[in-house]
Amino acid sequence: MRSSRGVVWLGLGLPMFASCGQTPVMPDQCNIRLAVISPDPATLMVGQEVTLEAQLSPSPACLPTDADPGSLRWSSDDAGIATVDVTSGRVRAVRAGSAEVSLTTAMTHTLLTTSRIQVIP
Numbered sequence: 001m002r003s004s005r006g007v008v009w010l011g012l013g014l015p016m017f018a019s020c021g022q023t024p025v026m027p028d029q030c031n032i033r034l035a036v037i038s039p040d041p042a043t044l045m046v047g048q049e050v051t052l053e054a055q056l057s058p059s060p061a062c063l064p065t066d067a068d069p070g071s072l073r074w075s076s077d078d079a080g081i082a083t084v085d086v087t088s089g090r091v092r093a094v095r096a097g098s099a100e101v102s103l104t105t106a107m108t109h110t111l112l113t114t115s116r117i118q119v120i121p
Contacts (some may be wrong), residue, residue, distance in 0.1 A: 032057055034067070034112040035103055041116040044082070044093035052089040052115065054103050066107040073106050082117040093119040 036055045044050060056070055057063055074084045081097040084090065091101065096119050103112045 006063070016093060024057055028045070032059060032062060034063060037101070037103060037113055037115040041118055042091065043118045044091070044121065046093050046095055046121055049090060050094045052084070052101065052103075054089065055061065056112070063112075064105050064108050064110040066105045067110070067112065071106040073104050073109075075102050075104070076117070077102070078118070093116055093117070094120045 034057050036084065037056045038053045038055070039050065042050055042052070054069070056067060056069070072078070073086050075086065075087045076082050076091075076099050078097065078099040079094070081094055082099040083092045083094060084101050087121065089103075099117045099121070101115050103115055105111060105116070
């Protein structure tokens with residue numbers, strides 16, 4: 001692998017491409033987190049609630065076309081531990097344990113990021 005003018009070349013002499021369209025990967029442009037969730041991680045007691053907030057990457061060229069604040073969707077991998085409102089990001093702690101909350105786009109269902117929810121008794 002060699003680098004030339006910010007383009008990463010594989011052993012076959014072909015540039016490496018990523019999700020930023022059909023342009024070569026630029027580490028300072030597309031090798032970034034697509035979104036950040038706050039608070040992350042969140043620790044709640046059973047019965048408590050918190051509204052998660054998402055901040056999208058400041059590099060719109062690296063985001064899916066349907067990634068805008070009005071079209072984000074939240075989900076929990078274990079609603080028995082923590083439920084989350086699909087549009088608001090409001091999490092409710094149901095019982096002790098750990099759950100992962102995912103943030104995706106509504107149309108393409110592109111995963112933007114995840115966050116851990118820890119529920120204590």
